[in-house]
Amino acid sequence: MVKLFSEDRRLLYMKPVEPTETEQRIKEAAKQIFLRRGFDGARMQDIADLAGVDKALVHYYFRSKDKLFALTFDEIAGRFLGQIGQVLTADVPFAEKIRLLIQQDTSMPTEYPLVANFIIAELNQSRSHSERPLTVKPLRDAHTLFVQQVDREIKAGTLRSLNATQLLIVLISLSLFPLVAQSLLQALLGLDEEDYNAMLTGRADDLADFVNRAIAP
Amino acid sequence: MVKLFSEDRRLLYMKPVEPTETEQRIKEAAKQIFLRRGFDGARMQDIADLAGVDKALVHYYFRSKDKLFALTFDEIAGRFLGQIGQVLTADVPFAEKIRLLIQQDTSMPTEYPLVANFIIAELNQSRSHSERPLTVKPLRDAHTLFVQQVDREIKAGTLRSLNATQLLIVLISLSLFPLVAQSLLQALLGLDEEDYNAMLTGRADDLADFVNRAIAP
DNA sequence: AAATAGTTTCACCATATGGTAAAATTATTT
DNA sequence: AAATAATTTTACCATATGGTGAAACTATTT
Numbered sequence: 001m002v003k004l005f006s007e008d009r010r011l012l013y014m015k016p017v018e019p020t021e022t023e024q025r026i027k028e029a030a031k032q033i034f035l036r037r038g039f040d041g042a043r044m045q046d047i048a049d050l051a052g053v054d055k056a057l058v059h060y061y062f063r064s065k066d067k068l069f070a071l072t073f074d075e076i077a078g079r080f081l082g083q084i085g086q087v088l089t090a091d092v093p094f095a096e097k098i099r100l101l102i103q104q105d106t107s108m109p110t111e112y113p114l115v116a117n118f119i120i121a122e123l124n125q126s127r128s129h130s131e132r133p134l135t136v137k138p139l140r141d142a143h144t145l146f147v148q149q150v151d152r153e154i155k156a157g158t159l160r161s162l163n164a165t166q167l168l169i170v171l172i173s174l175s176l177f178p179l180v181a182q183s184l185l186q187a188l189l190g191l192d193e194e195d196y197n198a199m200l201t202g203r204a205d206d207l208a209d210f211v212n213r214a215i216a217p
Numbered sequence: 218m219v220k221l222f223s224e225d226r227r228l229l230y231m232k233p234v235e236p237t238e239t240e241q242r243i244k245e246a247a248k249q250i251f252l253r254r255g256f257d258g259a260r261m262q263d264i265a266d267l268a269g270v271d272k273a274l275v276h277y278y279f280r281s282k283d284k285l286f287a288l289t290f291d292e293i294a295g296r297f298l299g300q301i302g303q304v305l306t307a308d309v310p311f312a313e314k315i316r317l318l319i320q321q322d323t324s325m326p327t328e329y330p331l332v333a334n335f336i337i338a339e340l341n342q343s344r345s346h347s348e349r350p351l352t353v354k355p356l357r358d359a360h361t362l363f364v365q366q367v368d369r370e371i372k373a374g375t376l377r378s379l380n381a382t383q384l385l386i387v388l389i390s391l392s393l394f395p396l397v398a399q400s401l402l403q404a405l406l407g408l409d410e411e412d413y414n415a416m417l418t419g420r421a422d423d424l425a426d427f428v429n430r431a432i433a434p
Numbered sequence: 435a436a437a438t439a440g441t442t443t444c445a446c447c448a449t450a451t452g453g454t455a456a457a458a459t460t461a462t463t464t
Numbered sequence: 465a466a467a468t469a470a471t472t473t474t475a476c477c478a479t480a481t482g483g484t485g486a487a488a489c490t491a492t493t494t
Contacts, residue, residue, distance in 0.1 A: 038342075064452080124399070125258070139404070180337060261481075273443070273485095435494100439491085448482095460472085
């Protein structure tokens with residue numbers, strides 16, 4: 001039996017064999033480093049160190065920094081956007097959906113703000129997006145669904161007439177900005193991290209109430 | 218007459234003589250580069266090129282990348298935060314203030330999103346803030362004033378009872394997030410830059426209306 | 435005009451960094 | 465157990481990058 005592509009299987013664009021444990025460790029390390037430092041700030045050496053392997057191994061498994069980054073970015077962004085999309089398309093009453101959207105973001109593991117921030121920062125550097133709009137595709141569908149639901153509710157008279165897309169932007173803004181701009185807001189409000197997080201906790205209900213008042217017929 | 222500090226006057230922490238035209242060009246170039254690429258992505262060479270001078274001159278005037286960045290950051294952040302603070306403390310009716318807050322952000326020169334983004338990104342890298350909380354001081358005052366105004370309005374019955382700080386966060390979120398996360402939202406909504414900007418334009422009135430409904434007694 | 439001070443350019447350095455070839459080692463096949 | 469393939473380590477390389485000293489040049493003083 002002939003083995004094609006020997007010595008190089010990690011580079012193929014087909015699902016390779018089981019990912020080694022090493023490979024996983026490197027991936028996880030890459031995630032941590034890229035998340036915290038961004039593409040430009042990340043060092044292949046740091047990733048290797050965190051994974052406890054030699055730098056050459058990182059290249060062995062992922063070829064280049066760009067490739068490793070692309071992979072990492074897609075994974076992070078995919079999960080993140082998937083979550084948002086899921087809520088957006090969830091089959092729950094509208095008022096509840098608002099609470100969910102906001103709550104999910106403000107009650108997430110510590111990593112979440114990093115994630116939101118990372119995605120936005122790297123998208124803005126246009127390093128990641130242009131070639132891979134795929135990640136965002138499911139979100140676009142979510143958008144469509146959301147607009148439909150809003151329009152339905154408007155027709156049903158349970159919502160005042162408004163632009164669904166604008167509402168969506170409002171909701172995402174309210175839920176994500178406090179995470180993305182945590183450092184800025186902390187400074188502005190004069191809060192340390194603990195106080196700030198305390199302030200975010202339990203905010204969902206108030207915010208949902210806030211929004212519901214604004215969109216009531 | 219003895220001249221102290223010869224050959225080195227640019228490095229003193231006292232207001233030096235007139236800033237040279239060259240010095241200004243370098244500062245402006247630094248602003249552009251740092252704004253677009255961030256600290257890690259910025260290259261001293263690029264700054265020099267953009268300013269049309271030799272790289273050594275950049276160091277002559279500003280010593281190190283860190284120093285140049287610190288200077289640039291303070292200037293950018295100072296102006297930006299100052300603007301927000303100004304609106305926050307402006308002596309206008311409350312409803313109007315909301316419109317102003319939102320409008321100023323959505324009707325600014327193209328540079329504005331970059332600025333907001335830059336500040337948040339660099340603050341998050343904690344590269345800039347910890348040593349220089351100064352920049353944010355005026356904003357803290359603005360915060361205090363804003364809270365007072367809201368509380369006054371609540372007592373006067375023109376506002377329903379709510380947490381002023383939370384309201385402030387809402388307002389800033391609504392105005393800044395669409396700028397900060399433009400790339401993300403564009404992708405999500407499937408809009409190109411032109412469409413996106415069109416969507417933002419004229420949004421202020423609707424948003425003000427939105428908020429006013431939410432906070433009406 | 436000589437001297438001094440300030441500005442700009444040139445030629446470099448040291449180090450950091452992404453990346454690689456090849457040897458060494460450890461599975462896996464046959 | 466030989467042979468083959470996959471993994472890991474070692475020792476590098478080329479280039480990019482922040483930074484600097486000194487020469488060259490231009491203003492300013494005296």
